[in-house]
Amino acid sequence: MAIPLRKQTNDGSIYCRPNSVEEALEVLLKLSPQEVARRSCIEDCEHPEYVPSECMLHFLRHAELAGSEDVLCDLFVVLRQRILKAVPVRKKHVFGSSKTGANSVDLEIRDAVLDKFQEMICADRIKYDERLDFYECRFNRAIDKLRATARKTAWHEAYRYVSVDSANESNDPSEEVELALKAMKSPMYAEEVDFLYRSKLRAAIISLPPDERRVIELYYVDDMSIESNDGETSTIVKILGCTEKTVRNRRDRALQKLRDALGEEDA
Amino acid sequence: MNLNDREVILYAFAIEPNHDRQTVERYLRQYPEIAEDLIDISSERRLREAAWVQSNDAIADPHWKEAWEQFRQHKPQGVSSGQAVSPFSTFRGQAFAKLAETLSVPRSFLTALRDGLVQASSIPERFVRRLAQTMGSSIDSLRNYFANPQASLLGRAFKSDDKPSQQGQVTFEELVQCTNMSTEQRQRLLEDCKDYGLDRGRPAEG
Missing domain, CATH: 1.20.1280 (Monooxygenase)
Known part of the structure; x- marks a missing residue:
């Protein structure tokens, strides 16, 4: 049986790994460490011998399971690769040239995520770091948290001197943009929207300033109303603590940017 | 907050x-x-799940060697540095209860082991191995801990006016026999007793 986690939930119980992770660990703990290292190189997550990142982290946290430093090093390198891949870096056109380069803000976010993870996994070697228990439960989702924090910081750093234009025009989203936004919410819509189009939309949403992105998230994905007369209902105005006009302006600016970005790509 | x-x-x-x-x-x-x-x-x-294409190409990781070295140089838990640290120190409250549950032993049984009430030489190797694996600790650090109960007791906090002293120790098997537990739990622990004790000399008596 795998070593249990220690982090407690609010009700005092201990966090449990999902069954799929426990089952994968059970299989891996019976294999030789060398075989675990070999399997960890399999990149196709549909492959029956694929090693989930949660399990790889478990071995790294309990070095004695890896048996040797060579195996531990292999796992360490592969897990770093997985983190790097979990923080995509967009390409951008180099001004005055036909070449493309990496988006510097995205690179900064990637570095920040990797550094934070490195800090935690090193600290954990000396004193059990309960935060890593979250990663042993759902690795990619815990990385989502790191990426969100890093993106917020990087965005503020990069654009702190850029003023935001107020948009007066009222923009109704095109049907295509609206459908694609819904596809972000439910797989049901996914088949109706071209995958490439969704990928472009995803890149465009990531480029939005955080305050505009949050409105899009709440309005289109969580289906929340901007304002409501019912005091009990959650509204975007209440959640974000700003006026109705501000929320509408942010939504309209965001939609205009999304339309522009998708239009540019198609041109 | x-x-x-x-x-x-x-x-x-x-x-x-x-x-x-x-x-x-x-x-x-x-x-x-x-x-x-x-x-x-x-x-x-949502953005990750909605439209995420992960490339199979390796991404350049120019700092992996430094990162690995840094990771390697951090001493793992359980490695003593000067004063011995109890392997049980991070298993408190619910975590301690969960540890007992995972090992399928009563909490009181594990408490007796933690508090140095059991003769180290009588603790079966197989049980120590299982305990080490469950705790994420090394077998050696547990061996040291059980072999130096006085030191481990002194390292713990006591609410007493008197200096802590070692109580009379029992053997592992005696502890199994006198602790309330299910027949299955007792049988499994007695199976462990057929293994060699920590002194690696002969099977624990009894």
Whole structure:
């Protein structure tokens, strides 16, 4: 049986790994460490011998399971690769040239995520770091948290001197943009929207300033109303603590940017 | 809310099985002061799941060697540096109860072992191995801990006016026999007793 986690939930119980992770660990703990290292190189997550990142982290946290430093090093390198891949870096056109380069803000976010993870996994070697228990439960989702924090910081750093234009025009989203936004919410819509189009939309949403992105998230994905007369209902105005006009302006600016970005790509 | 609490809430939210509207609203109602961060996490997850194509090409990682060295140089838990640290120190409260449950032994049984009430030489090797694996500790650090109960006891906090002293120790098997537990639990532990004790000399007596 795998070593249990220690982090407690609010009700005092201990966090449990999902069954799929426990089952994968059970299989891996019976294999030789060398075989675990070999399997960890399999990149196709549909492959029956694929090693989930949660399990790889478990071995790294309990070095004695890896048996040797060579195996531990292999796992360490592969897990770093997985983190790097979990923080995509967009390409951008180099001004005055036909070449493309990496988006510097995205690179900064990637570095920040990797550094934070490195800090935690090193600290954990000396004193059990309960935060890593979250990663042993759902690795990619815990990385989502790191990426969100890093993106917020990087965005503020990069654009702190850029003023935001107020948009007066009222923009109704095109049907295509609206459908694609819904596809972000439910797989049901996914088949109706071209995958490439969704990928472009995803890149465009990531480029939005955080305050505009949050409105899009709440309005289109969580289906929340901007304002409501019912005091009990959650509204975007209440959640974000700003006026109705501000929320509408942010939504309209965001939609205009999304339309522009998708239009540019198609041109 | 301090930074640590904030981070824990954000992680707890991030790893929720579902980020449906009910879940999002529940967190937003409970923690309105971190609403923006909660929405950002929700957005990151959805964008990742909605249109994510992961390349199989390796991404350049120019700093992996330094990172590995740094990781390697951090001493793992259980490695003594000057004063011995109890391998049980991080298993408190619920974590201690969970440890006992995972090992399928009564809590009182594990408490007796932790508190140095058992002769080290009588603790079966097989049990120590299972304990080490479950605790994520090394067999050696547990051996040292059980072999130096006085030191481990002195390292713990006592609410007493008297100096702590070692009580009379019992053998592992005696502890198994005198602790309330199910027949299955007792049988398994007695099976362990057929293994060699920590002194690696001969099977534990009894």
